[in-house]
Amino acid sequence: MSERRSSESGFPINGVYTEADLPEDLDSRLGSPGEFPYTRGVYPTMYTSRPWTMRQYAGFGTATESNARYHQLLRAGTMGLSVAFDLPTQMGYDSDEPIAHGEVGKVGVAIDSIEDMRLLFADIPLDKVSTSMTINAPGSVLLLLYQLVAEENGVPGTALNGTIQNDILKEYIARGTYIFPPKPSLRLVADTFAYCRKEVPKWNTISISGYHMAEAGATPAQEIAFTLANGVEYVRAALAAGLAVDDFAPRLSFFFVARTTLLEEVAKFRAARRIWARLMRDDFGAKDPKSMMLRFHTQTAGVQLTAQQPEVNLVRVAVQGLGAVLGGTQSLHTNSFDEAIALPTEKAARLALRTQQVLAYETDLTATVDPFAGSYVVEAMTAEIEAAAVELMERVADHGSAVDAIEAGFQKREIEQSAYRIAQEIDSGERVVVGLNRFTVDEEEPYEPLRVDPTIEAAQADRLARLRSERDADEVTRTLADLRAAAEGTDNVLYPMKAALRARATVGEVCGTLREVWGLYRPTDRF
Numbered sequence: 133m134s135e136r137r138s139s140e141s142g143f144p145i146n147g148v149y150t151e152a153d154l155p156e157d158l159d160s161r162l163g164s165p166g167e168f169p170y171t172r173g174v175y176p177t178m179y180t181s182r183p184w185t186m187r188q189y190a191g192f193g194t195a196t197e198s199n200a201r202y203h204q205l206l207r208a209g210t211m212g213l214s215v216a217f218d219l220p221t222q223m224g225y226d227s228d229e230p231i232a233h234g235e236v237g238k239v240g241v242a243i244d245s246i247e248d249m250r251l252l253f254a255d256i257p258l259d260k261v262s263t264s265m266t267i268n269a270p271g272s273v274l275l276l277l278y279q280l281v282a283e284e285n286g287v288p289g290t291a292l293n294g295t296i297q298n299d300i301l302k303e304y305i306a307r308g309t310y311i312f313p314p315k316p317s318l319r320l321v322a323d324t325f326a327y328c329r330k331e332v333p334k335w336n337t338i339s340i341s342g343y344h345m346a347e348a349g350a351t352p353a354q355e356i357a358f359t360l361a362n363g364v365e366y367v368r369a370a371l372a373a374g375l376a377v378d379d380f381a382p383r384l385s386f387f388f389v390a391r392t393t394l395l396e397e398v399a400k401f402r403a404a405r406r407i408w409a410r411l412m413r414d415d416f417g418a419k420d421p422k423s424m425m426l427r428f429h430t431q432t433a434g435v436q437l438t439a440q441q442p443e444v445n446l447v448r449v450a451v452q453g454l455g456a457v458l459g460g461t462q463s464l465h466t467n468s469f470d471e472a473i474a475l476p477t478e479k480a481a482r483l484a485l486r487t488q489q490v491l492a493y494e495t496d497l498t499a500t501v502d503p504f505a506g507s508y509v510v511e512a513m514t515a516e517i518e519a520a521a522v523e524l525m526e527r528v529a530d531h532g533s534a535v536d537a538i539e540a541g542f543q544k545r546e547i548e549q550s551a552y553r554i555a556q557e558i559d560s561g562e563r564v565v566v567g568l569n570r571f572t573v574d575e576e577e578p579y580e581p582l583r584v585d586p587t588i589e590a591a592q593a594d595r596l597a598r599l600r601s602e603r604d605a606d607e608v609t610r611t612l613a614d615l616r617a618a619a620e621g622t623d624n625v626l627y628p629m630k631a632a633l634r635a636r637a638t639v640g641e642v643c644g645t646l647r648e649v650w651g652l653y654r655p656t657d658r659f
Contacts, residue, residue, distance in 0.1 A: 141353035149508035169409040172502040173460040174425040179498035185463035189214040195251035198241040212262035216240035224643025227592035236589035249277040263294035269311040271298035295336035301362040306348040316650035322373040327626040336385040346389035349551020352400040357524035365534040381423035390456040399513035401459030430456035431465040437472040441567035445469035603636040619649040
């Protein structure tokens, strides 16, 4: 008899599932598509009326280079843009600051001012595309730059669609690109909620992310538990700032990973919707159905890609994308097969998009809603993951709040233990990774990765020097002083921040002003 396998979340997987494995209250757990508790999807028709939004995460080097890649993706049929920013931009530093040396344009595009944002979206109709920006601590800054460029092109904020990630709590847990301490960071998130409700009402003001925790080693149950616990913290912060739950909750969105363990991933997505719907209705008193809908973007699991035999990643990404679609995602980014080696080439990015297009147009996945509903195995797994995630969320709550648990290191320790277990299983061969610890080849075929021009840093520094010499220095000083006054008080900081950016203050200058008021976060800090 073969050894009984366990799921990624730790519960045993039966060799055979029967009706006896289904939850007794299955009907109430399921509901209908588009109805509470949204287990079967947040919309009644799901993909039968239109497919998910196909995004490709792109951005490298200069804004001009990234703009060319966006135009290539749009011509290839992508429906939404997803912007990757370089590390200095993510940390709120200008490209000519000493701390940015060696990192400019490396893992994303360098954006220092409104001039870079103009180049990034040149000749792209911002009222017709949906743009997602993977930016957290300075998320509000990049959103305002985007809005300013749109306004220059005659597109009002009311016509803009997209998302800023803006999820700072997961940075303290798994990623590390934080700037400010948690308390002012949560204030900045709440200010963004309030600003967008009035000025950019179609914008998703936060994408609460489990993806990065999963990439750090979180199991599916940990991924949704810690993500939803962070979501609860953001809801509480907004309520404390005086916002009504149904005024901001419909614009909350989420961001999850899709692994190769297809059945468990489908169950994970369904469980997450169910938990969130009940939280919003029962704990926060939401009345608007849109406040209870967990809408999410999915990215295929970069951590599962291998540099060995990279073409095999095409198969992995197809399976991962399939899981996301069967799980009911609202938008999807499929990784390129070469991303374990370097930034994706144009051909690799196009192949990743073609993977989604095959799923959408050559299969029957879009013919019916939630095809796994009632499946013995998927319904049993959904209940298992739901129970495990709720138990973990209760352990987070036992610390007082998600922030208190972060300060105690709870989520980080749990994820590190899972990551260590996975690494041991790979090293021992218990966990098979094709091409890495089994089915290897003696020689790898040569591969020519995309290389970033090393002169970008100097070019960005020259652009910044020219910007500073040409702008109205007195206006920049005045608007930054207004931003400082708002940060020191209780006014919404996004309004003076927008004025400073319009005056051509840089990302580094805006974030630097807030650093001076709010301070920097250190992992040993308490508040």
